[in-house]
Amino acid sequence: MSDDSRPSPTGVPTAAVIPAAGRGVRLGPGAPKALRALGGTPMLIHAVRAMAASRAVSLVVVVAPPDGAAEVKSLLDAHALPGAPSGGRGSTDFLVVPGGYSRQESVKLGLDALPPEYEIVLVHDAARPLVPVDTVDAVIEAVREGAPAVVPALPLADTVKEVEPADTPGEAEPVVATPDRSRLRAVQTPQGFDRATLIRAHETVTDNVTDDASMVEQLGLPVVVVPGHAEAFKVTRPLDLVLAEAVLARRRMTDGF
Ligand code: C5P
Numbered sequence: 001m002s003d004d005s006r007p008s009p010t011g012v013p014t015a016a017v018i019p020a021a022g023r024g025v026r027l028g029p030g031a032p033k034a035l036r037a038l039g040g041t042p043m044l045i046h047a048v049r050a051m052a053a054s055r056a057v058s059l060v061v062v063v064a065p066p067d068g069a070a071e072v073k074s075l076l077d078a079h080a081l082p083g084a085p086s087g088g089r090g091s092t093d094f095l096v097v098p099g100g101y102s103r104q105e106s107v108k109l110g111l112d113a114l115p116p117e118y119e120i121v122l123v124h125d126a127a128r129p130l131v132p133v134d135t136v137d138a139v140i141e142a143v144r145e146g147a148p149a150v151v152p153a154l155p156l157a158d159t160v161k162e163v164e165p166a167d168t169p170g171e172a173e174p175v176v177a178t179p180d181r182s183r184l185r186a187v188q189t190p191q192g193f194d195r196a197t198l199i200r201a202h203e204t205v206t207d208n209v210t211d212d213a214s215m216v217e218q219l220g221l222p223v224v225v226v227p228g229h230a231e232a233f234k235v236t237r238p239l240d241l242v243l244a245e246a247v248l249a250r251r252r253m254t255d256g257f
Helices: 045-050 068-076 101-112 133-144 195-204 212-219 238-253
Strands: 014-017 056-065 091-098 119-125 147-155 175-177 185-187 191-194 223-227
Touching: 014 045, 014 101, 045 133, 056 068, 056 101, 056 185, 068 091, 091 101, 101 119, 101 133, 101 195, 119 133, 119 195, 133 147, 133 191, 133 223, 147 212, 191 195, 191 212, 195 212, 212 223
Parallel strands: 014 056, 014 119, 056 091, 147 223
Antiparallel strands: 119 191, 147 185, 147 191
């Protein structure tokens, strides 16, 4: 996407909510996942920079671990962020709120903190620190064009099986079905929403969900997919940290990121 086709800062007011309150147990013992370092910088700071890199995003709401809001606030203060003169704040504002016990609750707490003027909301996992700005802009553009909910997603490389989950981990599991891979997509973030729709979804849907768009689906409203990006992968397991470091090292070599 060229610079000219990017959503402009003067368009519909757009905010990003970053749930960053998870412990990240699958990554192994240590600090909350969002606060682990990548290339010497906390993963959360990369995620915040990725949202603020979009000219359209003028507010980033970070949802911190329930007992870590002060620590996260000082981390944001300590890192120069895009558009900001060194050590200062530029055209993107930041808010930090304490999170909840589930991702869903954390997102809801972030939404509760949004000032009324924001009409488009992105929800972005802190655990996807390297999403390129073009993906962020493509999501915003599709919401501006009228979709109530937009998700970036990629086709699957692996064939997927539905199984009857075993009671004991490691036990053989019977296969129930093999969905047609060509109709499946692996969904990433940021997911983009018309603000009123997302708020209604969070007020209405109480089932446990793993992404926000599925709550909008449960309202019976359309959700559309735009192309995702390989570098928007979620840092979940130790190997993902190795991959993330490699992506960062390549960016530093090619564009001094
Ligand atoms: O656990 P999972 O990897 O799906 O978490 C996705 C995102 O949701 C992470 O950025 C994590 O920090 C966040 N999260 C949260 N509050 C929770 C659980 C997860 O903000 N209680």
